[in-house]
Amino acid sequence: MDRRELEELDRFLATVGQTSLYAYYGVPEESDTSDVEAVIKKRRSWAQGQQSNPKFKVEALFLIKQNALIRKALTEEPEDYRAHTASSHAHRNVESFRVYIRGILSEGEFSPTVEKAVRNQGRELGLAEALVSQQIGEALAAAGLSRTTDDETTPPPSMIDFYEALQAEPTSTLEQLEQAYRVRYRWARNLNDLALSAEMLNGLDQAWTVLRDPARRARYDAQRERWSQSGGRRPDGSPGYTPGPTPQGQTAESVASGPFLDMPPPSLAHLPPMPVLPMPVPPMPVLPMPVLPAPVPPQSAAPPRPPPPPRSEPKPLDLSDLEPVRLRGPKLAMDVADTVVLRTGEPKVRHRLIVRNQGDGRMPGRVVADHDWLEIVKPQLDPNLLTQVVEVLVHADRMPRRTASAALTLITEHGERRTITFKVSRRSAVPKALAAGALLLLGFAALVASGVIHGPHTNDAVLTLLLDPPADQVFVNGLVVGNGGTVEYRATNPDAPIRIRVEADGFGAHDELVQLEGGRSIERRIQLELTDAMDWTPPAGATAVALDRTAAKVVQTHATALAACLPIRGAVDAHFKAMVDPTGIARNVELLEPADASPDDRRCIRRVFRTMRFGAVAGDYGEVDTLLRLTGGSP
């Protein structure tokens, strides 16, 4: 399989939030080809039915168009694909391991017992012995520590010189380094040996990641300085610039650039599959997060109710103790990382997630899990609560394997969706001494997991769009990414500018080119313009139809938005008159009471009316005439 094909698959996996095709299809890597074939077929026939479903259209079309490629990756050339996922796993694991050691060293001591535990951890992460030693050496050097006892058992580690890797001088400017990186990158990309090429690219990426960041570069330079001052020997007595293993049968040029490989190439393909990040954590059913007093009523005392929760009419919210702010609709927020890693000795673990509604208005929604060992205690969100606890029972004893992952998804009716991945392993307890490292690792694992496909560093950019009025559709580069008052878009490749387009019925579309920056969150407020002035005079001889109570109800459901338009203190009786054209769109809106409303207030009222959907009108046009008591501000 070539690089383009693997990238294609990775891009797809990023859109569905999975780390590998095996995880996507929910099959273990070691499954029989026939089993894998069966799940691919099953999913493919699912895709056939989802082509017209806007929610799954992109996913379904990929499965249909790239069926051959997926089969190639999983059944025809699985070795290639596994090597690819293993190398990206390995990359992540090295990073995790680094953080882990840093955590251990923060204790300020590195005794043989601790070192043994660290080496065990390295083994569990599937890292090669030499690599583990190298990482330990580097971490020790960085922390300015040495081992408390002799280190003769440690094999001499290999060393990376990032400048050598880029074939640049340590005195180079950032521009020169970037130039050098690009030159080397193009050279590595064009190597005939694809496996070697991938490794070279990994190494270059690593070097560039460190050197592009002035702070990290300074740290690295200092470390490098220490080594050269100790006469080319590192504090632990090993030689400084030991070349890494030289790949067989390469050209002189590639041999010369060999040393920067941070992983011995032969071990790459033989790394054991690592679907989860195991870590020594005491049996731990909780995550570092505040657990608020649960507003969820106890399950046993829940009053009997029919499964279709009666769809009550949305009542106008009482605004008396709220700031009079412009309404944005509900917004889902969660106090938890995208990945929850649990290691437990218990058969059943209770886990709590805090779900908040940061916006305004009711937030009905539901919680679903894709595996039955992840039991959701109450699958519906309480629409009226601003903060609530979603409780999850993790049945570790019902997991198919010792380690497994499952996805928990919150779906709100206003269109937001958040997926939390649970990575659970059944374990016995481990020494408490390592907890510090583990906690750091935990935080890091969550960070890495959100950007898993894109190498060891998280570089995602998040764009939050606050839309007035709530949009019917928001496109990024032509693909629908969401709707509603708040839309969040996570760009995994933030270098290229993205084209956003916001569409709402009755409002002019908004197009914009946005440049994101890796690792940054941007918030953007967009106010759509009305497509017309909403001035409309019915044609001569047209007949008006008085719209009945349903129309008044439509207006009533927008009471909060209407109240937000007016600078109300206390309660005010508002009198609206509107004309509705035959397709159910408000055309002409008058505010008779309060008469002292400013032109701005009236404009705001018109916008709110334009977002209302009246049913189709039987006559030429309809008339709405309604009185509404609005409350807002403090009396």
Add this chain to the structure above:
Amino acid sequence: MPDDGIILGIDLGTTFSAVAYVDAFGKPVVIPNGEGQRTTASVIHFYERDECVVGDEAVKMVLVDASNVVRFIKRHMGEEGHTTELFGRRYGPQELSSFILRKLKDDAEEALGHPVKNAVITVPAYFNSAQRGATAEAGALAGFSGLSIINEPTAAAIAYGVERKGGDRHLLVFDLGGGTFDVTVMELRGTTLRTIATDGNAELGGKDWDDRLLNHVADQFVQKFGVDPRDEAQTHQELYERCLHAKISLSTKPRAVIPVNFRGHRTIVPVMREEFEDITKDLLGQCADTCGLVLEKAKMSWAEIDDILLTGGSTRMPAVAEMMGRLSGKAPVVGINPDECVALGAALAAVLRHRPQHLAFHNWRSNMLNETNEPGPPETSAPAEPNPGAGTLPGLRIADVASHTLGMVALDVQLNQRVVTLIPEFTPLPCERRGRFAYAYDGMTAVRVEVTEGVGTHPDEVTVIGEVILDNLPPRPRGTPIEVVYRYTMNQLLEVDVTDIETRLSRRARIVLKGALSSEGFDAARTRVAAATVH
């Protein structure tokens, strides 16, 4: 369908549409449009509010006035809330499709010299009920009072005349059009034509081949001159048209040339057929892949397929026939223009269904009696007694099948929502399925059944097409049984009964399709379409 006048067979395609009727001699004939072409591009250009032009003229406007041109509207049929705004007016996909149908209808009326009220419109086999409903509505908006909908592969099979061969045969209809691709396996058992399995790709078609060729040519130009003709919309479009014509030439000739002029540079890029086939090999691979899947769904092998029918203009590419020959070991059936065969089949099907006295029917019937081993239908049943039920004929029966899986949302033991299948796809119609369920909570006084369409286990994966609420019950304990009955009738109507078994209280609903206009909306749209000018 009123028993007067002729019935048009209309192939309403994603990129091209065609219209046909059965003439007085019982022969299906394509009716050319006002410009004399046998197919009409399904492209609409609005040059003023409510004034539009359909066909080639509209295609040309893509260059000049792209924002007022509507293409590929078939892909949006039945999509709820999809609107296109043109000159300050919002049009749904039904209305836009009805403009195309009106153009076809007007041109046909002019050619025939009298008004036409009836039509049979074809839809892909994978269309769901909302999409079918939207198509029917487009027909009604265009002014057809008698309408029926049949599947494209069924029409193609009828056009190819397979029904004359008799005996048990299995057909594979390979339809590669301008923008869509689907494969259907059908069975002709005795005198019944039945769909067994279908699969496809809603976004694969001749356009993908054109794009490949265009990129191939443009890349060569970039290599030579360092400027990219794709950078400028107008050159891009011109080049696209040249590539389209080159592709058509390559179907009959081994070599074609594509002249490219851009920013003062000019060159002529020659393309050999082998080269073209090489750069589009993977697209064909996708088609082969889908064929394999359909056969697997139908639980059949290539050896069991008796006839292969190719429809859709893109099957003119020799590579398609070659690939099908290689896969199946038999030559595809030839003889009918693949662009027209769906429309011809629709016209024929219309006569077979609704005009049992027509000459075509007699021709067909005598052939059938001569050539099949089946005992013919009793003499008394036809033609004096036309069978009014859609799809039933004294001789040939087009067995209607449920085009999509139908089910409902229920709670499982953990009270999570699950979709339960009641009628699987391709169940022959009419059919009736029952399911037993129980109340999930104590003290329930109402229950809601959400009717779903589509394959899937999670409510997100399927479309809810309607609901039945059984309420005003006395409080029921948990576990009290309820029965749900789905009755799918021949005219594609679903009746749902929900019954509380103990009290015998029940509710019935006929499913109202989503995406269809409400009756007031329909009348408004009807007036608008009738008032609009379509050229």
